[in-house]
Amino acid sequence: MQKEYIDYSLYLVTDSTPAILGDRKLEDVVRAAVAGGVTIVQYRDKHSETAELLKTARNLREICQPHGVPLIINDRVDVALATDAQGVHLGQDDMNPVVARQLLGPNAIIGVTVSSALEAVTAVQAGADYLGIGTIYATPTKEDTKSIIGTSGVKEILKRLSLLEWVNAPAVAIGGINAKNVQRVIFKSSVGESKKLDGVAVVSAIMSAQNPEVAAQELCHLIKGPPAFIARLGEKETQVGHLIGRVNDVVKDLGRKHPLCHNMTNLVVQNLAANVALAIGSSPIMANSGDEAPELAALGGALVINMGSVTPEAIRNYVKAGQAYNACGQPVLFDPVGAGATGLRRQAVKTLMESGYYAVIKGNENEIRVLLGDTTTQQKGVDSAASTSTALDKASLARRLARHEGNVVVLTGKTDFVSDGSRTLVVENGSEYLGHITGSGCTLGTTIAACLAAHREDPLLATLSGMLMFEIASERASIREDVKGPGTFVPAFIDELYNIGKLAGQSDASWLANAKVSTAEVDDDDDV
Numbered sequence: 001m002q003k004e005y006i007d008y009s010l011y012l013v014t015d016s017t018p019a020i021l022g023d024r025k026l027e028d029v030v031r032a033a034v035a036g037g038v039t040i041v042q043y044r045d046k047h048s049e050t051a052e053l054l055k056t057a058r059n060l061r062e063i064c065q066p067h068g069v070p071l072i073i074n075d076r077v078d079v080a081l082a083t084d085a086q087g088v089h090l091g092q093d094d095m096n097p098v099v100a101r102q103l104l105g106p107n108a109i110i111g112v113t114v115s116s117a118l119e120a121v122t123a124v125q126a127g128a129d130y131l132g133i134g135t136i137y138a139t140p141t142k143e144d145t146k147s148i149i150g151t152s153g154v155k156e157i158l159k160r161l162s163l164l165e166w167v168n169a170p171a172v173a174i175g176g177i178n179a180k181n182v183q184r185v186i187f188k189s190s191v192g193e194s195k196k197l198d199g200v201a202v203v204s205a206i207m208s209a210q211n212p213e214v215a216a217q218e219l220c221h222l223i224k225g226p227p228a229f230i231a232r233l234g235e236k237e238t239q240v241g242h243l244i245g246r247v248n249d250v251v252k253d254l255g256r257k258h259p260l261c262h263n264m265t266n267l268v269v270q271n272l273a274a275n276v277a278l279a280i281g282s283s284p285i286m287a288n289s290g291d292e293a294p295e296l297a298a299l300g301g302a303l304v305i306n307m308g309s310v311t312p313e314a315i316r317n318y319v320k321a322g323q324a325y326n327a328c329g330q331p332v333l334f335d336p337v338g339a340g341a342t343g344l345r346r347q348a349v350k351t352l353m354e355s356g357y358y359a360v361i362k363g364n365e366n367e368i369r370v371l372l373g374d375t376t377t378q379q380k381g382v383d384s385a386a387s388t389s390t391a392l393d394k395a396s397l398a399r400r401l402a403r404h405e406g407n408v409v410v411l412t413g414k415t416d417f418v419s420d421g422s423r424t425l426v427v428e429n430g431s432e433y434l435g436h437i438t439g440s441g442c443t444l445g446t447t448i449a450a451c452l453a454a455h456r457e458d459p460l461l462a463t464l465s466g467m468l469m470f471e472i473a474s475e476r477a478s479i480r481e482d483v484k485g486p487g488t489f490v491p492a493f494i495d496e497l498y499n500i501g502k503l504a505g506q507s508d509a510s511w512l513a514n515a516k517v518s519t520a521e522v523d524d525d526d527d528v
Contacts, residue, residue: 006070006109007039008130008170008199009223010216013074014060015207016045022208030428031063036216038206039199042089044074057083070109077103087111089132092119097126113174115147117160121167130170132201133157136185137176137354139203148175150354151188154197155404162195174201179218182359183227184326187406199223228329229357230406231456238423243461248509250455250465253279255505257416259453260301261446264288264321266308269439272490273304275445279497280469282450290320297321297328302453304445305334305358310348322356331359331452331459335445339363339370346370359402359452359459362410362445365389370395372404387408391415391426395520399424408459410448412441416467417520419436420460427464428516429471431478433493436486444470447497468515473497475514 012033016026020526030041045053045062057071057079064071070086073079077100080088087109088100097110104110112123113132120131149157154173161167163232177185190196202219209215237243261282263273277284287296297303303325305318316506325332332357339349349370361371365387389397395417402409403421411417416427434440448466455462476499477483477492500511 002182006130006170008172010038010039010220011040011174011199011201012096012206013042013174013201013203014043015203016048016056020204020208027059027063029207030060031162031435032212033206033216034064034067036206036213037220038069038216040070040072042072042201043085044089046074046187049144050079050353053079054082057085059087072109072111080104080108087129089113090519093292097123097128099385101127114157115149115153117157119155120161120171121164124161124164124167124169128169130172130198131157132174133171133197134173134201135175136173137181144177150350151185152354154185154189154332158190158195158197170198171195172199172201173197173267177202178205179215179222180323180327182219182222183225184229186223187227188357200502203224227357229326229332229359230358231331232458236423236458240425243425244299244468244512244515244516244517245509246461246513247465247468247512248504248507250451250462251280251469251501251504252507254451254454255501257454259450260281260285260299261450262287262293262296262301262303262321262325263306263442263446264304264318265306265442267434269306269308269442272437272439273443273446275494276497277451278449279494279501280447280450281501282444282446282453287316288317290317293321293324294327296354297325297330300328300330300453302331302333302359302449303447304333304335304442305352306442306445307337307339307345307348307352310345314346315351318352319355322352322358326357331449331456333360333362333445333449334358335362335442336367336371337363337441339367347374348457358405358407360408360448360463361405362412362441362448364412364441365394365397368401368409368411372397372401387413391520392522395419395424395426395522399520399522403483406424408463410463412444416471418460418463418467419520423460424459424520424522425464426518426520427467427471428518429468429475429514431471431474431489433478433483433486433489434471434474437490464517468512468517469497469500472514473500476500476511 061071072087072089073085075094089111091113109129111130112128114120133154196221206212261277274284308416336349398409398411398417398419402419409421418425438448447470451462451466473496480492483489
């Protein structure tokens with residue numbers, strides 16, 4: 001079998017332990033998995049005697065060979081040689097790949113587990129045919145958690161390999177991958193990089209499944225299909241004037257569809273968020289339990305995760321809810337409140353970023369820097385520190401994160417910046433009163449999320465629509481004669497959100513006359 005024709009897309013790693021296999025025969029499970037579409041099998045058994053390993057390996061080869069599925073032996077080069085298996089998979093503490101190649105010959109498939117860019121480059125230099133990158137998530141089969149790198153770690157390794165023209169070794173991700181997260185792992189590991197994952201390795205997702213054949217079929221379908229959580233983009237409008245020209249239609253659709261806007265936010269903001277959602281034509285629910293998220297996600301709305309609380313229970317609920325909306329293909333907006341304020345919040349952000357995909361991330365400059373990996377940024381509470389960054393710097397930050405995550409990023413401030421990685425806009429609307437009331441940032445997220453639920457074709461347009469509706473309403477409210485300060489501003493602001501919705505419903509776009517939107521000219525070199 002020529003190595004260049006190996007399909008690594010669904011890589012099964014066996015587990016013979018009773019906790020995973022139960023009372024079934026390993027051969028029966030592998031036979032069903034191969035029938036379901038597994039493309040390569042690794043026989044992994046750390047406990048059996050050599051004679052048993054040889055017997056099982058020969059049986060597995062007889063199962064795999066008729067289907068053209070390569071059999072790889074974990075660690076044991078001697079077993080691979082004795083059973084004429086197609087290759088071996090080696091860990092960092094196992095035999096050197098150079099020695100393994102000398103023993104197995106030039107046509108053997110040799111894979112190596114790596115968890116850093118240095119290990120990956122070293123393995124390829126030593127002759128590895130493919131790389132197993134991980135561990136992505138903690139698993140029962142991996143007791144050593146120091147090598148857990150998440151999708152961000154995989155992405156960094158792929159990025160490093162993409163810079164080396166002589167590297168063409170396929171890469172598979174491994175560790176805690178299952179039907180619930182496989183599309184997210186593939187998307188978040190590969191987005192924006194020239195080198196993509198060639199497959200995923202799974203263990204218990206198939207080995208412990210009640211029906212391994214069906215489990216394999218489902219995984220194959222998910223691997224080959226587009227992620228449910230990614231919007232099906234139509235033609236992207238690039239001219240600012242044309243984008244603004246479509247905003248009124250998005251706001252009109254919002255009022256017509258009345259989509260659910262599910263807010264996970266703190267008690268201080270909930271009342272204002274609910275009133276804003278009602279005023280713009282959305283249907284609000286304030287629900288902080290992740291257990292009810294699957295039923296709410298099925299209603300076709302959007303979710304706002306406002307990271308106000310970072311208790312373990314809150315984080316678990318955010319994760320559950322985000323994954324439920326991802327599974328239903330409904331948009332999620334993430335607001336990493338105070339991301340750089342404490343170590344606890346930094347860790348919470350890391351957990352949440354690994355656990356889900358966010359159609360929109362909204363934050364101030366410091367919060368966006370933290371999400372980009374800046375460990376020096378220190379926030380005082382939830383506010384952004386005084387900035388010395390230029391407008392170009394901020395536009396570049398928004399675009400960098402959008403490219404990294406494959407989504408839309410809103411960087412808020414006196415001037416806002418919004419980017420989907422290819423289009424980056426500057427929005428200069430808004431009233432100074434917004435900075436003097438509690439929850440203005442949270443309710444901007446509510447407005448954007450509602451627009452995302454109403455308009456799925458272009459997330460950047462939906463985001464811009466929410467921003468303009470919110471910020472122009474604040475300007476209209478601030479010049480009213482009955483507004484004397486922040487206290488009288490809030491009810492007037494809610495009135496103006498409602499009034500804009502009414503105008504849009506009548507196809508009257510006059511409220512957009514004061515839209516202050518321009519294109520940010522960001523060079524590619526500026527966001528490296």
